[in-house]
Amino acid sequence: MDLSAINPLLFVAGFLVAATPLIFAAIGELVVEKSGVLNLGVEGMMITGAICGFATAVETGSPLLGFAAAAVGGAVLSLLFAFLTQVALANQVASGLSLTLFGLGLSALIGQSYVGIKPPRLGDIDFGPLADIPVIGPILFTHDIILYLGIALVAGVWAVLKFTRAGLILRAVGESHDAAHALGYKVKRIRTAAILFGGACAGLGGAYISLIRVPQWTEGMTAGIGWIALALVVFASWKPWRALLGAYLFGGITQLQLNLQGAGVAIPVEYLAMSPYIITIIVLVVLSADKSAAPASLGRTFHASN
Amino acid sequence: MKLSTLMTSAALALGLASGAVAQDKTKVGFVFVGPVGDGGWTYEHNQGRLAVEEEFGDKVETVFVESVAEGPDSERVMTQMALDGADLIFTTSFGYMDPTINVAKKFPDVKFEHATGYKRADNVSTYSARFYEGRAIQGHIAGSMTESNIIGYIGSFPIPEVIRGINSAYIHAKKVNPDVQFKIVWAYTWFDPAKEADAAKVLIEQGADVVLQHTDSTAPQAAAQEAGNVITFGQASDMAQYGPKPRVSSIIDDWAPYYIDRVKAVMDGTWESKDTWDGIGPGMVGIGEISDAVPADVKAEALELKDKIASGDYHPFTGPINKQDGSAWLAEGETADDGTLAGMNFYVEGIEGTIPQ
Numbered sequence: 001m002d003l004s005a006i007n008p009l010l011f012v013a014g015f016l017v018a019a020t021p022l023i024f025a026a027i028g029e030l031v032v033e034k035s036g037v038l039n040l041g042v043e044g045m046m047i048t049g050a051i052c053g054f055a056t057a058v059e060t061g062s063p064l065l066g067f068a069a070a071a072v073g074g075a076v077l078s079l080l081f082a083f084l085t086q087v088a089l090a091n092q093v094a095s096g097l098s099l100t101l102f103g104l105g106l107s108a109l110i111g112q113s114y115v116g117i118k119p120p121r122l123g124d125i126d127f128g129p130l131a132d133i134p135v136i137g138p139i140l141f142t143h144d145i146i147l148y149l150g151i152a153l154v155a156g157v158w159a160v161l162k163f164t165r166a167g168l169i170l171r172a173v174g175e176s177h178d179a180a181h182a183l184g185y186k187v188k189r190i191r192t193a194a195i196l197f198g199g200a201c202a203g204l205g206g207a208y209i210s211l212i213r214v215p216q217w218t219e220g221m222t223a224g225i226g227w228i229a230l231a232l233v234v235f236a237s238w239k240p241w242r243a244l245l246g247a248y249l250f251g252g253i254t255q256l257q258l259n260l261q262g263a264g265v266a267i268p269v270e271y272l273a274m275s276p277y278i279i280t281i282i283v284l285v286v287l288s289a290d291k292s293a294a295p296a297s298l299g300r301t302f303h304a305s306n
Numbered sequence: 307m308k309l310s311t312l313m314t315s316a317a318l319a320l321g322l323a324s325g326a327v328a329q330d331k332t333k334v335g336f337v338f339v340g341p342v343g344d345g346g347w348t349y350e351h352n353q354g355r356l357a358v359e360e361e362f363g364d365k366v367e368t369v370f371v372e373s374v375a376e377g378p379d380s381e382r383v384m385t386q387m388a389l390d391g392a393d394l395i396f397t398t399s400f401g402y403m404d405p406t407i408n409v410a411k412k413f414p415d416v417k418f419e420h421a422t423g424y425k426r427a428d429n430v431s432t433y434s435a436r437f438y439e440g441r442a443i444q445g446h447i448a449g450s451m452t453e454s455n456i457i458g459y460i461g462s463f464p465i466p467e468v469i470r471g472i473n474s475a476y477i478h479a480k481k482v483n484p485d486v487q488f489k490i491v492w493a494y495t496w497f498d499p500a501k502e503a504d505a506a507k508v509l510i511e512q513g514a515d516v517v518l519q520h521t522d523s524t525a526p527q528a529a530a531q532e533a534g535n536v537i538t539f540g541q542a543s544d545m546a547q548y549g550p551k552p553r554v555s556s557i558i559d560d561w562a563p564y565y566i567d568r569v570k571a572v573m574d575g576t577w578e579s580k581d582t583w584d585g586i587g588p589g590m591v592g593i594g595e596i597s598d599a600v601p602a603d604v605k606a607e608a609l610e611l612k613d614k615i616a617s618g619d620y621h622p623f624t625g626p627i628n629k630q631d632g633s634a635w636l637a638e639g640e641t642a643d644d645g646t647l648a649g650m651n652f653y654v655e656g657i658e659g660t661i662p663q
Contacts, residue, residue, distance in 0.1 A: 005489075005512040014511070018504055108343055115345055116524065116547030118531065214503045216528040219343030220373055223498040254501070258508040261491045262458070269464075269662040273494045 005263045009138045011255060016139075016147060017213055019251030021046070021205040021222075023150040025229035026236070026243040027157050028201025033233055034161065035194035036174035036297035040096025041081055042202050043226025044103020049074040049203025050210040051107040054217045055114055057207075063122035067146060067207050074203020075196045077103055082195040086188045089301050104220060114217040122146070122212060146208055151244070153201070158240040170194060174295035177302040187302050202226065235284035237292035242284060250280045332394070332573050334358060335387035336370035337380060339399035339522075340497035346522040347496065347542040347559070348372065351398045351421075354561030361566045365573070373497075376401025384409040388416045394572045396565070397421065399496065400465050406430060417577050419568060422467050424648055426579055433564060436585030437467065438474035438647070439615045440557035441518075442622035443593055443608050444539045447555060448516040449479030449486050450604040451537060458509025459490045460502060460519040460526055464662045466650040468520045473654045474622045475518055478611075480656055488657055489514055499525035510536055517552075527553055537599065544594040555608070556594030564590065583644065586616040623647065628655035 025042050032039050052073025057066025081099050084090040125148070127141040161167035170190060172180045177187045209225070210217055228250065236242035257272035265272075336355050340348040355368050369387065374380050380402050387395050388409060394417045397406045403423035410418045410430045418430040426432055448457050457479060461468050472490060479486045489512060491505045498521075506517050506526035510533045519526045519541050527545055530536040530552035538548065540556025564582065571577040584590035593612050596605045614620035625636030630653040636642060653661060 007511055010511045014504070014507060018500075021500070108341065111343070115343060116545075118528070121532075209500050214499050214525045214528050215532065216499070216524060218345060218499045218523050218525065219341035220497070221499040221523070221525075223495075223500065225500065255504060255508070258491055258505050259512070262489045262508050262512045264489070264659050266660075268660075269492045273492065 003263055003265070006259045009135065011259055012139045013142060015248065015252040015255040016143065018255050019247040020147050020150045021208045021213065021225055022229050022232065022247040022251060023154060023244060024205030024208065025202045025226055026232045026247055027150075027154050027240060028198035028205075029229055029233050030236075030238055030240060030243055031157060031161075031170070031201075032194050032198035033298055034174045034238060034295055035170050035191045036177055036295050036300065036302075037085065037191050037195060038092045038096065038299040039078070039081055039099070039195060039198055040093060040230065041078070041099025041103065042198075042229050043222055043224070044100035045074040045077050045199045045202035046103075046206035046209075046222045046226045046229075047107040047220065048077045048103045048206065050206030050222060051111040051114070051217060052203065053207025054119055054210040055110060057119050057211055058114060058117055061120050063120050063211055064145075066119070066211055067204060070203040070207030071200040072203070074199040074201070074206065076199070077106075078195050078199025078202075079192075081199075082192040085301070086192050086195075089303060092299050092301070100226070108219045111217050111219060115219075117217065119211050119215050119217075121215075144212060146204070146212070149204075150208075154240050154244045161240070171295070174297055177297045177300070181302070181304060187304075191302075202229075205229070232280075232284075234294075235281060235288065237284075237288040237290075238294065239292065242287060245287075246280055246284050249283055250276050253279050331365060331367045332362070332569060333390075333392045334366060334368045334569055334572075335384075335390075335392035335395040336368065337374050337383055337387070337395065337397045337399075337402060338370055338372040339374060339376060339401070341372050342370070344497055344522050345524040345543055345545060346540075348398070348522060350543050350559045351396070351561055354565040355396075357562035358565050358569050362569065362573075366569060374402075378405065381405040381409055384418075385412070388413040392416060394419065394569060394577075400463070400467065417572055426581060428579055431568070431579050431581065433582040434467070435559055435590040436583060437557055437559075437591060438470040438622055439585040440591050440593055441471040441474040442478045442615065443611055444518060444555065444557070445475035445478030445480075446482060446611055447539075447596070447600055447604055447608050448475065448518065448537070449481065449483035450607075451554075451600065452479075452483065452486065452516050454513045454515045455483065455485045456487050456489060456513045456515065458506070458512070458514030458517040459488055460505045460509070460517065460521055461490055461492045462496050462521045463494060464492060466648060469653070469661060470647055470650050471518075471520055472657065473650065476657050477627065477654060478622070490657075490659055492662060493521055495521065497522045499523045502526050503529040506530055506538075507533070524548065540594050546594065549595075550597035551599040553594075553597070554599050555596045558592035558594050560590055560592050583648075586612060587618060629653070630655055630657060 049070035053066040053070030056069035057063045084095040085092050122144045131137045131141040173190050232246045236246050253276040338348045342352040371383050374383050396419045398421045400422045406420045422434045502521045503525040506529035517538050527548040530538045537554045538552040544556045621641040623642035625640040626638045627636040629635045
């Protein structure tokens with residue numbers, strides 16, 4: 001065992017990167033579910049964002065344009081879900097699942113000519129002297145702008161949900177769509193907007209994997225991260241900061257267990273491998289002991305005649 | 307009355323005709339563990355499938371299902387294939403072993419071929435390639451080229467096939483570089499690009515300047531490229547797009563001749579259950595071009611090693627070799643038997659860490 005092989009600075013910086021795709025996907029889905037819609041298509045929107053972002057970044061040479069395209073790609077795909085569930089009043093679970101399957105297939109099709117290509121690199125933000133602060137500098141001030149955007153997004157969603165009228169309306173639609181409708185709010189429009197936001201966030205998360213975390217395009221490369229984001233939203237009891245905490249826990253412990261394996265720590269590898277899932281669930285379940293419940297209209301179809 | 311009779315007979319005739327056509331064709335199913343575009347393991351199996359189509363044209367129909375989870379769900383996929391009339395089904399991952407045996411029992415007339423496993427039945431063959439022969443060459447290059455003397459190894463699951471590869475690579479790295487140390491990380495997945503890239507990054511952060519992988523995607527190659535001065539080897543497929551560096555060589559699985567051979571056997575009615583385990587010599591394992599990033603003398607030695615393995619003059623597991631605990635395994639000049647290799651569950655002397663059970 002040689003713990004000195006683990007560089008704590010690189011470790012922390014590494015897990016911030018590993019957690020970012022999860023943060024984007026989870027915060028987007030959190031807003032969608034707060035509006036009373038259950039979109040199980042996160043994985044499909046992520047992988048679509050991953051290839052849209054990758055292809056655009058490669059063609060234009062600009063990673064930032066890539067991220068913009070990823071957000072658009074994810075949102076466009078989610079529009080399909082919005083049409084199915086809000087206009088055609090289809091079952092949300094089935095529509096979400098089919099969105100995932102569709103996204104996986106569509107991305108594989110778009111991505112055929114992008115296998116093995118190296119994407120342009122998105123540079124880290126230059127914080128000047130801040131990056132030279134011992135310990136804190138290398139951990140906090142050596143990242144790309146998208147990583148900070150993820151954290152800002154969590155803060156933004158939290159503030160909007162908690163302090164603004166728009167947040168109140170969104171929550172009202174999610175808690176009781178009939179009451180919100182009776183008050184004159186356009187339930188379907190609000191939900192569609194939330195779904196689009198969720199799609200754009202998932203797309204950004206996917207592009208973060210294909211442009212920064214790996215960086216390459218491979219079919220099916222999100223490999224279940226969308227599903228983990230979905231679980232995270234539930235275990236975080238629909239609270240933005242808890243979702244962030246959960247993502248950091250999951251990303252951190254995943255990274256830690258790989259580090260410990262590399263350092264040859266005498267903990268059986270099986271336990272290390274399962275630890276991210278177990279510890280994240282335990283911590284978030286303990287936190288959610290305050291009985292925060294799911295949005296009351298979650299997953300229910302709304303029709304004005306009901 | 308007349309009209310309906312006519313319709314019925316027409317429908318019957320059509321049904322018979324299509325039935326006759328269907329019987330003409332040999333239907334071959336493939337169950338894949340990852341997507342066909344993974345650029346590695348599943349990609350090469352799919353190349354084998356395409357080669358079967360090319361070879362037999364109209365006489366064969368192939369179907370495949372990709373990204374099938376190992377375990378019970380694969381049983382459902384195989385059952386569906388058998389019900390849909392497949393004559394021969396290739397199940398291409400170790401974790402499909404028990405499901406293949408279970409489904410084969412239910413469909414005695416359907417032939418099954420399971421890759422990398424060790425359980426056979428009257429209608430179940432097994433086949434695998436001696437990847438450890440290629441690992442010996444990788445170990446030689448890795449041991450010669452490492453400057454930090456730390457070689458990172460991304461394992462998938464602790465199964466004999468993977469452990470053989472680790473041992474073979476270690477033995478040959480150690481031979482040329484006595485100070486070499488292996489850092490092994492188990493990813494517990496065959497295909498998860500993000501996780502594979504994370505594992506590669508962690509190994510590189512911990513000082514590895516060579517990363518060997520036994521997972522299926524090209525993500526570790528991308529991570530190594532990003533990190534800079536690190537070399538890697540293509541796994542299962544050439545992964546040439548990452549050459550000349552980080553990817554300096556590769557193990558290429560060539561399943562096409564075997565698949566064509568077995569489909570032909572089913573067509574001729576000569577198929578029988580057997581175990582096939584071929585290496586560099588018969589061509590099931592290919593060594594991808596060694597790039598210019600490798601010094602000329604190391605390249606020459608590696609190619610010589612390849613020739614000696616191909617001709618059978620040299621076995622990668624030739625004694626004296628001790629097990630990790632120091633007990634003797636192979637005496638001077640003794641070579642490992644296939645039975646021990648097939649069930650290998652121990653590290654050789656010098657590798658640190660324990661194998662997860």
